[in-house]
Amino acid sequence: MSEKPAILPSGATIGILGGGQLGRMLALAAARLGFRSHIYCPDPHSPAFEVTPHRTVAAYDDMAALRSFAAAVDVVTYEFENVPATTAEMLARLKPLRPGAKALAVSQDRLAEKGFLSSKNIPAAPYRAVHGLADLEAGLGELGLPAVLKTTRLGYDGKGQRVLRVAGEAEAALAALQPHPLVLEAFVPFEKEISVVVARGLDGAVRAFDPAWNVHRDHILHTSTVPAGIAPALERQAGMIAKAIVIALDYVGVLGVEFFVVGGEGKPGLLVNEIAPRVHNSGHWTEAACLTDQFEQHIRAIAGWPLGDPRRHADVVMKNLIGAEVETVPSALDGESQPHLYGKTEIRPGRKMGHVNTILRQE
Template identity: 45%
Template sequence: MILPGHTLGMLGGGQLGRMFTVAARTLGYRVMVLDPDSGSPAGRMADDHVHAAYGDGWALDQLAQRCAAITTEFENIPADTLRHLADRVPVRPGAAALEHTQNRAREKHMIRRAGLDTAPFEVVASADQVEAAFQSVGDPAILKRAALGYDGKGQVSVDSAEACRRAFERLGRVPCVLERKLDLAVEISVVLSRGSDGVCLCYPVAENIHRGGILHMSIVPARVPDATVREACDAAIALAVALDYVGLMAVEFFITTEGQLLVNEVAPRPHNSGHFTLDACITSQFEQQVRALCGLPFGDTHLLSPVVMVNLLGDLWTDGEPDWGMLLSHPRAKLHLYGKEEARPGRKMGHFCVLDTHQDQAIADAERLFDALPAVRADD
């Protein structure tokens, strides 16, 4: 076990790294962040912030020399960086796990090999594959970049082979995955931790509502049958085992109108839909990430109260700072702002949670508080 007093390394300086840093420092660890942005949210909270690219040899040497273990806050850290570090210090999760999740095609094939279902899909690596792929997948469909797409970016809905061809050009003729759009009843996610000893522990399942391809609200516990909860947790654990994963990860699922559970994607890190754990669970997903990295026993994931988490995007700042008054006056609302220097449309600037013993009341209060946030312009 790596006990408090040691320094932990974090590759990535966004809000997930920031919340990891807070959890680690609360437990008594030092944190060293590597991120090229001098104003990164995690870097501003850490004991040490190395401003360098993720492949910078000097910066990686600094981490390897000073950190007892290293983790990541997003999946697109170069695998070679992780392998370089892993030769000298424990890195969790490892390069092999991230390589599978950095590419939608590899990820979906891995999911299928694990015996789990996905939406029908085909890989489109060149323009001459478009026609056959569309005929196989069917209409309607969505074309997604195989790499680097997130929060609705890098994907285009298509309803014909010609539309798919145009979308392939629009996405830069890079390898893509064409996926069938299904009639969905609900989307859910499972956040879980897996230790180096193979022990897995799941958090309560979240029900997720998206707007414009970006998560808007997570409702916990999810309003789905208990059998579906068990099936989703079993599937998430199966994927963690298939990846030989060590650390904290999340799995997103579709549930069709016919009740079929399909794996959407795997996130090898803490997840936006798991932010409710900061306020509503005995152990947050970020403390659990610290525990997994350091080889500590996992904390209890028990849900203390029904909870609703709502994302705060940069769109809310269009006319100035949001009006936080009503939210901060609510006795069961918890505000989390990420310390980002610039608000942009679609950028995740923070979130808030509302807890209540009655789930319907938590949902109603969360919706009312969100609607009250936009600032009133001076000329109104």
């Protein structure tokens, strides 16, 4: 580094695009470091609006509102990867945008993400771009069945994808997902899914939290358990890949990397499934088991502060509270559990309402 990066002083204002639970938890972490937060979100009922007096209620493409927002803050970050490219570019001209536009471009588009991983020799599932039925049939020929057809953009929690188990399903899947640009991915018969939450500071320092083992239900994260129950060599490999990704992206902030553990007992390996340029649901366990949690780590990074200590002091399981499950708090809380509720006023099926971290004691 040619010069020492600017350190944002306590008291400065962090601008956060997105007012969901991640934005809320970022604002809470920012407050613990003495920062103010200004939340930008089109939804006037955003849960993050409850934890700061500074807000902008406007669309993500409202350039006048974005300009006022930029003028009111000292650095801009975001809680979701689908920030429009024009919005990101405009904000980045006015204030530091961290993580930067490169991370957004790569993670917004599955093809760009896979191209990036491939260019860095980072293992991921084989894939083919699909512009029509000819591509899809050729891809199925090369990758085999089953395979997964996905939109390249805006997919999450199982939305925007179709599993193809027999060749006859190709046309219907195509019809269901087009006209969006698509990508065909080989179906990976994985042992488990794990993830690593990694941070890179403005000074280039890189620190990773321990890998978590993630279990999904109905395509939504159900639990993250740490330690992940994989071989130490795989744990180290996951951390190294996550670090390589943030270094390659010249990244500042916290990033989540999801992996498939493949190959079974004989020859275990890792494939990157997805990267998310933000704090990550599978990193919520860090609140209970680390001195610095992922939210504080992100704020430290984007403020130019030294990264905190990511070491884990306990075994832990994080359980998401989906929909009406939130009503089990507080009555079903047991002794060594730490609830975190998002203050969402309306309970809806499939909606993330909170999570509970529970310390796992050795018998």
